[in-house]
Amino acid sequence: MGILEVKGVNKRFGGLQALGDVNLSVAENTVHAIIGPNGAGKSTLLNVLVGKLIPDSGSVMFDGQSVLGRKPHEINQMGISRVFQTPEIFADLSVFENVMIPCFAKRDGAFRMHAIESTHHEKDIAEQAMAILEDVNMADKRDMIASSMSRGDKRRLEMAMCLVQDPRLLLLDEPTAGMARADTENTIQLLKDIRTKRGITMAIIEHDMNVVFSLAERITVLAQGTPLVEDVPEKIKGHPKVREAYLGEAQV
Amino acid sequence: MLGLNSRDLRLFVIVCALCLLAPILLNPFPVASSLGESFNAGYPALMQRFVIFGLLVIGFNILFGLTGYLSFGHAAFLGVGSFAAVWMFKLLSYNIVPAIILSVIVAGLFSVVIGYIALRRSGIYFSILTLAFAQMMYSIAYSDLVGKMFGTIVTNGETGLQVYNDDPQFLMGEGAPTVPHLFGLEMNSAFTWKVGGWEFIFQNGYYLSALFMILGFYLSIRIFRSPFGMMLRAIKSNQTRMSYTGLDTKPYMLAAFVISGMYAGLAGGLLAAMDPLTGAERMFWTASGEIVVMAILGGVGTLLGPVFGAGVIKYLENIVSKINSDILHSWFAFMPEWMENLVVNILYPFVGKGWHLTLGLLFMAVVIFLPGGLMQLGEKILALFGRKKKSDDAKTGATEPAE
Ligand SMILES: Nc1ncnc2c1ncn2[C@@H]1O[C@H](COP(=O)(O)OP(=O)(O)OP(=O)(O)O)[C@@H](O)[C@H]1O
Ligand SMILES: [Mg+2]
Numbered sequence: 001m002g003i004l005e006v007k008g009v010n011k012r013f014g015g016l017q018a019l020g021d022v023n024l025s026v027a028e029n030t031v032h033a034i035i036g037p038n039g040a041g042k043s044t045l046l047n048v049l050v051g052k053l054i055p056d057s058g059s060v061m062f063d064g065q066s067v068l069g070r071k072p073h074e075i076n077q078m079g080i081s082r083v084f085q086t087p088e089i090f091a092d093l094s095v096f097e098n099v100m101i102p103c104f105a106k107r108d109g110a111f112r113m114h115a116i117e118s119t120h121h122e123k124d125i126a127e128q129a130m131a132i133l134e135d136v137n138m139a140d141k142r143d144m145i146a147s148s149m150s151r152g153d154k155r156r157l158e159m160a161m162c163l164v165q166d167p168r169l170l171l172l173d174e175p176t177a178g179m180a181r182a183d184t185e186n187t188i189q190l191l192k193d194i195r196t197k198r199g200i201t202m203a204i205i206e207h208d209m210n211v212v213f214s215l216a217e218r219i220t221v222l223a224q225g226t227p228l229v230e231d232v233p234e235k236i237k238g239h240p241k242v243r244e245a246y247l248g249e250a251q252v
Numbered sequence: 253m254l255g256l257n258s259r260d261l262r263l264f265v266i267v268c269a270l271c272l273l274a275p276i277l278l279n280p281f282p283v284a285s286s287l288g289e290s291f292n293a294g295y296p297a298l299m300q301r302f303v304i305f306g307l308l309v310i311g312f313n314i315l316f317g318l319t320g321y322l323s324f325g326h327a328a329f330l331g332v333g334s335f336a337a338v339w340m341f342k343l344l345s346y347n348i349v350p351a352i353i354l355s356v357i358v359a360g361l362f363s364v365v366i367g368y369i370a371l372r373r374s375g376i377y378f379s380i381l382t383l384a385f386a387q388m389m390y391s392i393a394y395s396d397l398v399g400k401m402f403g404t405i406v407t408n409g410e411t412g413l414q415v416y417n418d419d420p421q422f423l424m425g426e427g428a429p430t431v432p433h434l435f436g437l438e439m440n441s442a443f444t445w446k447v448g449g450w451e452f453i454f455q456n457g458y459y460l461s462a463l464f465m466i467l468g469f470y471l472s473i474r475i476f477r478s479p480f481g482m483m484l485r486a487i488k489s490n491q492t493r494m495s496y497t498g499l500d501t502k503p504y505m506l507a508a509f510v511i512s513g514m515y516a517g518l519a520g521g522l523l524a525a526m527d528p529l530t531g532a533e534r535m536f537w538t539a540s541g542e543i544v545v546m547a548i549l550g551g552v553g554t555l556l557g558p559v560f561g562a563g564v565i566k567y568l569e570n571i572v573s574k575i576n577s578d579i580l581h582s583w584f585a586f587m588p589e590w591m592e593n594l595v596v597n598i599l600y601p602f603v604g605k606g607w608h609l610t611l612g613l614l615f616m617a618v619v620i621f622l623p624g625g626l627m628q629l630g631e632k633i634l635a636l637f638g639r640k641k642k643s644d645d646a647k648t649g650a651t652e653p654a655e
Contacts, residue, residue: 071495071500073494073496073498073501076497077498090485090489090493091489092485093489101483101499104499105497105499110498110500111504114478115475115478115511117478118255119477161493161497
């Protein structure tokens, strides 16, 4: 049984069936890619996983526990972190603070009254934060205000914020969108390194097939809210159903 | 030192020095001179207000400055603090210790309840909810609804609450002072120092209030630089990211709200300790609005801004409002008569009762040209003098390397 088990999930927005009977199993310690054309329901599926949306029916189990009905911060504390399609960072805070906050959340839990001690005296937290910034090549930007960075940098920052928590499951919604070619390569390398070093399970949504095929061990193709096929990358490439779903999109 | 980095420490020392020397600094003119009559602000009643409202706005800034949640009902906590303190005078004695402790506790309890409810919403709805609560509390106090319900007096309605001779004052010893005091040290007694034409008044009450403001200022620096303070700024920046990072925003918000409510309660208790009477008007919405204006005028989210904002407004309210047309005429008496009349007529709407007009113009100018408040003006002036540009702001301060 996988660390993440999605069974029979349905979600309608008015008349639109955004998710129809989605079944998905992500095995521990693998990279599972979810691909599909625009509007297929990929982000909606992630929204269900992190507690942003409640599905109309179905179940979502993480490590044997249901995530449905839990608040987003509780789901994160269970070990699921998410990188959003449009970067969600603390835009008014410095890059360094952006990565310190998830460290505190990981160490101190959802709330801690920690009002007298100075942030500077948290040497362990500062070290963790610095280490992850070096991993994503952003150590030199630590004092920049996050909003002043490029879109690609914001994305890498958000990834660092998730990685620093050492999550058991990392959800990535188009992590390389808006990145320059070189940055995309760096990101692929980073994710690979993280995988071998820490053994994080990842579910990744991507349009860039280069990224998908260099990272994923299994791929699920989603179209109009329903999984079409699920298989290893080699078999997905030439699959007729996949071609059909991507009709007009030549990269598969 | 004191757990502050060198820049914060310098700021803190400056504030301490200003508080200590205020009776001298605020009385720069000889008493008998016309400038002294108009502009000397170093008299105890006004200095008390400077520091007590400074304390109030420092607390307000922990909520508004860090989290961005604009409470429009903070005067309510000031009000309950004052009522609690006066009740302690009525029931126990004129010793201010129980009064001040209770004022903080009662304001804390009120802010837990109001905060819990108002924080279900954010943005403008949060502001409206706090305003509604404050106005409700004002109405209840103004008509003494609670007192009427139990057939007694609680807030004493329109008359306001004060201490009467037949109040129980159970702990009142023989020959104990009949004015607020700290273990015998009377708040309103003062030492006057006369040098030449100058007169400087050092009053116990002022120094006690200043001590509380200094402590409050110190605590606020610690909060600004703490992980808790960083979380509050994170809430202001992106609540979605907060919760997907595993942090529960609700208790953080509530803690900030209660802390700032307790600051307000303390300020209310101190107001009563300086002058042992209070009334519902202390909770009126204009009083809450004044707190907001003080914070914005001084510089929201800066450490020192709130103190300046409070100072400027109390100065305008007490000094500029006393300037009348006779005083204006005496200033411009050197001009030919037609010119004197012209100048006085132009200036007159802005002084005396028109001080609100001055305040309004000042406020507009600050909001338009100095979004960072008067603190930003201070920085610009410092920069002009060639000093390295420094901001007293949490943003840059928090990223400094450790000492
Ligand atoms: N909150 C919502 N309310 C209404 N409709 C929604 C909502 N969220 C998503 N949808 C709709 O559900 C469908 C699936 O959207 P989703 O964002 O999951 O697609 P996607 O696969 O992530 O596409 P993309 O590759 O463009 O990001 C779309 O038609 C979208 O308009
Ligand atoms: Mg999407």
